[in-house]
Amino acid sequence: MKQYFKVDEWNIIEEGLHPEDNRIYESVMSLGNGHMGIRGNFEESYSGNSLQGTYIAGVYYPDKTKVGWWKVGYPEYYAKVINATNFIGIDLYINGEKVDLAKTKVKDFKRILNMKHGYLLRTFTIIDSKNRETKIEVKRFLSIADKEIAAISYSVTPIGHDAKVTFIPYLDGYVSNEDSNYNEKFWVEIDKWVEKYKGYLTVKTKKLNFYVSTAMKYSVIQDDKTEVDVETIEKKKYVGNKITLIAKKDKTTTLYKYISVTTNRDYPTDKIKDKALEKVENAYNKGFEKLFHEHSKAWDKLWEESDIVIEGDTKAQQGIRFNIFQLNQTYLGDDPRLNIGPKGFTGEKYGGSTYWDTEAFCFNFYLSTRGEQVAKNLLLYRYKHLEKAKENAKKLGMKGALYPMVTMTGEECHNEWEITFEEIHRNAAISYAIFNYVRYTGDKNYLADYGFEVLVETSRYWADRVTYNPRKDKYMILGVTGPNEYENNVNNNWYTNTMASWNLEYTLKVKELLETEYPEKYNKLVNKLNLTEEELNKWKDIINKMYYPYVESLDVFEQQDGYMDKELKVVEDIPKDELPLNQNWSWDRILRSCFIKQADVIQGLYFLSDRFDIETKKRNFDFYEPRTVHESSLSPCVHSVIASEIGYKDKAYELYLRTARLDLDNINKDTDDGLHITSMAGTWMAIVEGFGGMKVKNNTLSFKPFIPDNWNKYSFKILFRGHLLKITVTKKEVIIKQEKGQNFNIRVYDENYLLPKDGKVIVKLNK
Amino acid sequence: MKQYFKVDEWNIIEEGLHPEDNRIYESVMSLGNGHMGIRGNFEESYSGNSLQGTYIAGVYYPDKTKVGWWKVGYPEYYAKVINATNFIGIDLYINGEKVDLAKTKVKDFKRILNMKHGYLLRTFTIIDSKNRETKIEVKRFLSIADKEIAAISYSVTPIGHDAKVTFIPYLDGYVSNEDSNYNEKFWVEIDKWVEKYKGYLTVKTKKLNFYVSTAMKYSVIQDDKTEVDVETIEKKKYVGNKITLIAKKDKTTTLYKYISVTTNRDYPTDKIKDKALEKVENAYNKGFEKLFHEHSKAWDKLWEESDIVIEGDTKAQQGIRFNIFQLNQTYLGDDPRLNIGPKGFTGEKYGGSTYWDTEAFCFNFYLSTRGEQVAKNLLLYRYKHLEKAKENAKKLGMKGALYPMVTMTGEECHNEWEITFEEIHRNAAISYAIFNYVRYTGDKNYLADYGFEVLVETSRYWADRVTYNPRKDKYMILGVTGPNEYENNVNNNWYTNTMASWNLEYTLKVKELLETEYPEKYNKLVNKLNLTEEELNKWKDIINKMYYPYVESLDVFEQQDGYMDKELKVVEDIPKDELPLNQNWSWDRILRSCFIKQADVIQGLYFLSDRFDIETKKRNFDFYEPRTVHESSLSPCVHSVIASEIGYKDKAYELYLRTARLDLDNINKDTDDGLHITSMAGTWMAIVEGFGGMKVKNNTLSFKPFIPDNWNKYSFKILFRGHLLKITVTKKEVIIKQEKGQNFNIRVYDENYLLPKDGKVIVKLNK
Missing domain, CATH: 2.70.98.40 (Glycoside hydrolase, family 65, N-terminal domain)
Known part of the structure; x- marks a missing residue:
């Protein structure tokens, strides 16, 4: 390289x-x-x-849109x-x-x-x-x-x-x-x-x-x-x-x-x-000099909150710092009208400022390092665009709300039919961020004040978008593009079907919660939204009868209908000079190949992690990762997190380096256009959620750290419900220090520990 | 209207x-x-x-190509x-x-x-x-x-x-x-x-x-x-x-x-x-005046050769004459460098001059009205582009030859991935025209001199383009767009699989013929083409193990994998103000609907008519035609021919009028851009092959005419192997008159008749 x-x-x-x-x-x-x-x-x-x-x-x-062949519904x-x-x-x-x-x-x-x-x-x-x-x-x-x-x-x-x-x-x-x-x-x-x-x-x-x-x-x-x-x-x-x-x-x-x-x-x-x-x-x-002094002091503070320190691996250290640095240069969360553009301030390519990247990849970084208000601003940004998302669904002949693939003001501005019209899984990511935020912060008011409306309208979209198949008594989702954009217009993308059904489920769960805990607000919302029993029943029926493609012989989820009919090669079979595929193969060849651009089934395992056991994750990772070319900057990070979880430490490290140094090493051969800002938050996830094994469970934080072989030590900081923690992992120990906040319980390797005010918890590192 | x-x-x-x-x-x-x-x-x-x-x-x-999002392989x-x-x-x-x-x-x-x-x-x-x-x-x-x-x-x-x-x-x-x-x-x-x-x-x-x-x-x-x-x-x-x-x-x-x-x-x-x-x-x-006189005399001659006369239905008469008139205005076959542009000389829209329209829709008209040399010129046009077609295949990573979707000089000039790269069935149409020409003219020399090379190179493309599925022991063709462009990137389009296999079969058949009848030329071709036994065996294997999607419960061919998972509505269910779909629905909605733009399975039944019995044609027509919106100008004609064959006379007439008066009545609401020249030859087919039931069988012509209820009489002329015939159909009789040529046998309603020089055959009209 x-x-x-x-x-x-x-x-x-x-x-x-x-x-x-x-x-x-x-x-x-x-x-x-x-x-x-x-x-x-x-x-x-x-x-x-x-x-x-x-x-x-x-x-x-x-x-003005440039397009070879105009299609109804394209933005002007x-x-x-x-x-x-x-x-x-x-x-x-x-x-x-x-x-x-x-x-x-x-x-x-x-x-x-x-x-x-x-x-x-x-x-x-x-x-x-x-x-x-x-x-x-x-x-x-x-x-x-x-x-x-x-x-x-x-x-x-x-x-x-x-x-x-x-x-x-x-x-x-x-x-x-x-x-x-x-x-x-x-x-x-x-x-x-x-x-x-x-x-x-x-x-x-x-x-x-x-x-x-x-x-x-x-x-x-x-x-x-x-x-x-x-x-x-x-x-x-x-x-x-x-x-x-x-x-x-x-x-x-x-x-x-x-x-x-x-x-x-x-x-x-x-x-x-x-x-x-x-x-x-x-x-x-x-x-x-004075201006610079003020500026550098502000940077000192930012680093104090968000730095990740790695000892023994300067390449890895440079990589993560570069990622955190660029994220903080791009978005600081103080202006709720802004969002995190995929190239930040580093190039022209890609229009708009907001992709599903924000909810799926950037959200956790800002939530854990910049705090709840910044994360809430990101949610409110979408809440304010709800009417536009409803218009967007209507334009495509659908009920409810379909959030745009690419936007600046809530209006769709992308114009490839296979993406704009079909990459609809983005809608579930908007809902997922609400779930994610509430799980992390415990802020249920958000659901009553804003979140439920978004959940209902995205659910309405899904309920209209499914096709009931009477011959199989199943609901299907036809003609979509999943996160893996190296497949277009497929039927029953497992990830999309799974997240659509999850979106409906979560909406119903929030409905129960609001009914019990916020009865007055709930009644107002029912009126405002015109929510009917019939509609709720339809959603339940869809949840019960959603179709999920599955490969029985391998006991893995099938990425979409027909995936198993492909020639099942692995990335190692591709001659090196044909990579990256998107610069060497014609589109049809990419599409009919089994090669995957970015986490698709794996993305689902990451989002709905609690639903799948380690063995399931392993089987699916073993099947899909070797077929993944990681030609989306958003791919290695999610794979790295899952690799960490299933104990594939070397793979996790390899994928970490790939995401951390993607632009520094120009790995995808397109850094000349600008940086891959949104995937940089994925790099942060690869360390915190992958190596650190951090999850939110039962209103507290849970860690399962390991340390890559060639690292001596690493540490990161986390803001969580008023606590500021510094997590340090050495070759022997996990040290969790409370730098701010009152006593509270945390979990390390599935054991409970009381983390005292100004104190620390030290746990032996699991090998 | x-x-x-x-x-x-x-x-x-x-x-x-x-x-x-x-x-x-x-x-x-x-x-x-x-x-x-x-x-x-x-x-x-x-x-x-x-x-x-x-x-x-x-x-x-x-x-210079205009495209929103560039893909590898697009033409400049x-x-x-x-x-x-x-x-x-x-x-x-x-x-x-x-x-x-x-x-x-x-x-x-x-x-x-x-x-x-x-x-x-x-x-x-x-x-x-x-x-x-x-x-x-x-x-x-x-x-x-x-x-x-x-x-x-x-x-x-x-x-x-x-x-x-x-x-x-x-x-x-x-x-x-x-x-x-x-x-x-x-x-x-x-x-x-x-x-x-x-x-x-x-x-x-x-x-x-x-x-x-x-x-x-x-x-x-x-x-x-x-x-x-x-x-x-x-x-x-x-x-x-x-x-x-x-x-x-x-x-x-x-x-x-x-x-x-x-x-x-x-x-x-x-x-x-x-x-x-x-x-x-x-x-x-x-x-x-003198110039005009020369000009009008030339038109008299053209009409003498190609006019279709209809009595009792001026609308139908005007329609067919308009179609024949425009075809003769567009292409007269005297310049082998030219071809039949989809808009002729009537507008700008659509680039290039040559589409599969030529082979699939225009060929028969010119073969039967302008004669063998003109038809041969059309074949030679493609023969001369063979090297370019090989380059085109190579550009897409494939062996053999892939003829372009749209061309002027043999190079591809269209730029929508789902068409350019995936609408590959066009390759079989090039081969089919060779078969069609030889069947009609008996000119086997063409195969030895030119045709076989095209057949071998198209076969090589197919053999490389199929995917062998070891789990099902079948060959599949993944990621294609069939003739019905209201589906994109589907797997196993029945038409494409059928015609690909047919292409291989015909190539092998011609190989046998050349080996026997032109041994010397054959040996030269084997050397020139580097044809190996191994290759031929692979083709046989593909023919034997080609996968054809099929709907068991209805005993119909399935247009492609997954078609039956769609919501199976019919065109009558679409609100009138939503038609034409392509001007009212977003592309994803069109794609996931069951609605069909133009003959797809039906196109296969038309081309390979001999392979399918009337009942099969009926079942498939009954299933697919009610789901066909005919938003391609090339759709009604083929449906009309099949409707005639299966005895759906009213339907055949309705579809005839739709194709004949497509531009006169601006049916598809796009005549302002120019006329639909290539489909006009389909109108001719609807009368000659549909109402007249003309086919070539065993080196002679066969007719099975009927007459639409509101017509009193109709007639058309046919050039066939040196014979000029005038076929007249009245309410009672079929009269086949030989205007030029020697005695020969023809078939009417599956009976043999001797048609004498300057004589006629009169057969009672079958009701």
């Missing part, structure tokens, strides 16, 4: 410039603060291979994360020669992402046409202490010569998306203004009227002051300054650029310009 | 202008001569709803029939007022397509702003006697006033396709020149270098000569003349415009301009 980065516990280090892989490095080196993000682009001009990317959370564009528009005003830009000229690392001679290039304190550092030396060397050091961060602020320090040190240096710091709104369907530009200029050392630009999206103001202010600090000449530049959607000065031999000249970004998502439209100017002024007055 | 046209035996008549449905009228009023075609557009400017269309056979453009380009230089244009001004029927007051408007002699006539009276009336009569044709020539007579008669009349005859290459994927213009100007009364324009396609020269020459004839002023006009890709004259009160002024169109498909590129000028000069010298 190609090694892209130096292995280091806290840093992601590129040594030497890699023009051919630059997009991969740019993706990995992305910075974000939940409000905005930028790819690891260079400040100065770069004419080489690069994907310019500046993204602002919640600002999107309804790009595809909500797209859009590339916004480039605010990092600082063009650089040394002695009149433009610095462009694709052309300029460069040595000692390093690009370092510091995860501990969330900044990007570049150091390199350029050699001009007269062989004179100049050192450059660039550091930037997007503040997580003040999320509308970014700052850059750009230092130039001519070695052994005086140099005429020209900086052009600018704001450039003349940007586009590479994935624009019809080469449309999404932004129009509204307002701009520039003077010496200062400027701003306001642009708005052509549709939907998102207004974004970006302001900059900068200073130039020299060890040895020289005469400075400053000109202003104005172009279409562009403002800049041109600063020319003499940088003295061996002295450092630094340009500090402060940026603020405000949008009419947060302020009235007519105020965003003033707000941006006010904020950039404040930032400027604070200065780079 | 809305009636668009007056019912008439030989004419298609629009009375009064229908701006809202103009595109439908334009489609139906299309003219073509196998070399080029034009929609029923107006000569003068029209600012209303119109699809401008001028098409030249074999001239196409590789438009989609070969598109392109809109070429508009040569009919004649702008008209009366007393300085521009004639534009979307704005000008008009009365007594008629647009008449004369099918007998292949011309379009428009007559109308315009009323100017001073309430003065002027009569207009426009007649045009594309010569089938000289296929590069078109001519228009455009007559103006002011009623009760002298009028200043301005004609602007022009050639306009500044045209585009509405369906251009990225709004690209396909043509660039190469050369043009204009003088008084004459001009030409040469354009070429941006890619592939198709050069097209169009020349015009015209004359103006007046009852009463007036002073004529002529100016020339040149614009980008445009040449014209502006002729101003006084048209005297109640006198007719006629502009005769002669056009020639030449391409570098037929002449060296540097000669096409001269050729166009030479041809237009000749046409001009002959004059309109």
Whole structure:
């Protein structure tokens, strides 16, 4: 495997410039603060291979759908994360020669992402046409202490010569998306203004009227002051300054650029310009070091809550930190209108911000590290989209609610029939997150206030979507795509049928609970929802008569009808040069093969873990995992958790590394497009739920840890109902320390232990 | 049902202008001569709803594929029939007022397509702003006697006033396709020149270098000569003349415009301009009447060979004539590089020129009315594409040859995975046409010279495409789309499995024949093809162990695995306002429903008719036809043939009318896009093979005619191995007359009859 980065516990280090892989490095080196993000682009001009990317959370564009062959029900528009005003830009000229690392001679290039304190550092030396060397050091961060602020320090040190240096710091709104369907530009200029050392630009999206103001202010600090000449530049959607000065031999000249970004998502439209100017002024007055100090302190706190420490395996340590770092850069849970985009702020690919990834893969991480309110915000996000989900079901001729596959505002924006119309299992994931939340937090009020409505409407969808088969007296679900997208339009996907039935069951269970514990609210809900006895009976009938494909000879669940008619090869039979399949095989060949993209039956065993014994899990894992190519980033994590549970420690570790280092090692050969943010939460699960064996049972936490052979020790932290626990696993012991909270009972290896306030429980490690 | 046209035996008549449905009228009023075609557009400017269309056979453009989500194996380009230089244009001004029927007051408007002699006539009276009336009569044709020539007579008669009349005859290459994927213009100007009364324009396609020269020459004839002023006009890709004259009160002024169109498909590129000028000069010298006379004589001959006469049912008569007329306008079989495009020269929709429609639906019409050489040309077309078909199979990871779903040059140009990659039954249709041709003509040489290679390579594809299922000891074909495109990615489509096995069987049968009758050629072929005993044995094994889905309880073939798990409704259960389904239901709903787009099992019963007895056909028809929505234009014809065979006369007649008048009555609500050319040959089949019960058995023709209740008489003609027969069916008798050919034996109602030279056989009609 190609090694892209130096292995280091806290840093992601590129040594030497890699023009051919630059997009991969740019993706990995992305910075974000939940409000905005930028790819690891260079400040100065770069004419080489690069994907310019500046993204602002919640600002999107309804790009006209591109489709070869239109089908009824397709959305007209595809909500797209859009590339916004480039605010990092600082063009650089040394002695009149433009610095462009694709052309300029460069040595000692390093690009370092510091995860501990969330900044990007570049150091390199350029050699001009007269062989004179100049050192450059660039550091930037997007503040997580003040999320509308970014700052850059750009230092130039001519070695052994005086140099005429020209900086052009600018704001450039003349940007586009590479994935624009019809080469449309999404932004129009509204307002701009520039003077010496200062400027701003306001642009708005052509549709939907998102207004974004970006302001900059900068200073130039020299060890040895020289005469400075400053000109202003104005172009279409562009403002800049041109600063020319003499940088003295061996002295450092630094340009500090402060940026603020405000949008009419947060302020009235007519105020965003003033707000941006006010904020950039404040930032400027604070200065780079103070801003950075506030920012790094905030990171310290985040790490304190969410870090996972691994001893004895730096690759694994770097992997998990990178995953946690990117998750915290993407979503911090403080804005309930936002969600966790599959690429976060690291690329354009995939539109929308919300997939079933949120409920199925990201939810637990935020629930256990960011707390109940953040998790509740994620649930409320879907609750607020319930009406849209009902419209979506109606559009497809169905009752109840069908949540969209991909969305920004609740409306479906994906347009492949086999996904958009058929990958309906997503509906159960929305319900599952409610169950999951209540199981973890005990917050039954949520069910009465919000959850039950979602459960009823998703149940209604399922009850309308099943086909009763009188010849077999069974309910079937025809024409679906399961989690394994390497099957399309299959009948009776075991996972979908299982989760649909579970969705109905849980709705009925919640109904009983509300009837008993919240009778008044319940009666109101019955009226509001028009819930009838007949409907409830229909649901019971479906639960009782749901059909589940099953392979008798092997005693495993059958992924879908007809799976066993396939040629039952294993992944090892595939020639290496044909992997990944999705880049080498035509779609029909993938579909009719037995090869599986991601957990499907296994996903069901993971979600409904309590229903299946270890032997069942083993049999199904043994049958399906060897046929799984893991070409979805969401695949290895779930397999790793189950592998841990069934005692396949080596497999669990192998799959952990695959999920943890997916982007660092560019395993699926698509990191150039951006990072796989949502699967990063799966990496966290692989450790906490897999290696740590953490589950919620009977209103408390239960652990069954093991430690991978080559690790000396690992630890993670968990927030649970007001308790903050630190779980440390060594070669010999499991130590569970209560850092916050009162006495309570926990379970380790199925034994009860009292965990005292400020105390710990130490249990011998099960081998 | 809305009636668009007056019912008439030989004419298609629009009375009064229908701006809202103009595109439908334009489609139906299309003219073509196998070399080029034009929609029923107006000569003068029209600012209303119109699809401008001028098409030249074999001239196409590789438009960059548009696809929402790319899949490995998709073609980069989609070969598109392109809109070429508009040569009919004649702008008209009366007393300085521009004639534009979307704005000008008009009365007594008629647009008449004369099918007998292949011309379009428009007559109308315009009323100017001073309430003065002027009569207009426009007649045009594309010569089938000289296929590069078109001519228009455009007559103006002011009623009760002298009028200043301005004609602007022009050639306009500044045209585009509405369906251009990225709004690209396909043509660039190469050369043009204009003088008084004459001009030409040469354009070429941006890619592939198709050069097209169009020349015009015209004359103006007046009852009463007036002073004529002529100016020339040149614009980008445009040449014209502006002729101003006084048209005297109640006198007719006629502009005769002669056009020639030449391409570098037929002449060296540097000669096409001269050729166009030479041809237009000749046409001009002959004059309109003489040109028209030659043209109409050629039509007389075509009708003599291919007309079907129906007495007592003008609607049915008009329908079949319209179908035969359009088929003869589209393809005359004289150019082996051409094929039968699904929209002919009547619209843009659908790229490519060749679908399985040719082999499955069009072949018999051309074989029986145009003769063996034309049919052989159609086979050779595919033979010449064999290498491309092998490349196509390879691209999808398969051995042998997979013919493309849609093509222009043998390369696949369609891009929906469920069609492109999975609708593989088309491969068997290519083989079936060979079988069909040899059965009809007895030309076994074709097998030795060309056919066997195609049969072997298609067989190789099938042998690689099947999946052996060791648990059932059966061969299966997984992940296909059958002829019924309202199912996608199904397993074991009965039709596909049946035809694949048939393909292998026929190949083995031909192998035996060649071995015996053409030993020398056979040995060469074995070497060329690298044919091994092992391979042949594998084919035999597949034939023996092919799996065919079957419904035991109903004793019918099961369309595919799992069809019986669907909710088994019938078409009558669908609310009328939800039809056609493809315009009202989302795709998933269509897929999981039991509703069928077009003949699937029934198509197999039709092709392999000899293998199935009447009872089997009846049971399957009874089960499937009520579930068939016939939303493919190719559906009713095949159903009609089988309905005839099983004695469902009313059903056969109902389905006949549906296929015959599909476009005249705009039944599928898409005639505005163009006509359904290929299904028109199915209409012919519905009469000849359905009502006439014609089959080829044991090297001769066999008939089992009946007559629909409301018909008094019908007749059709058949070319068969040097015989020209006229079959007439009355209420009482079947009369088979030999118009050309020697004595031979035919079969009527399973009895043998000797049909003497110049004689006839008369048999009592079976009731």
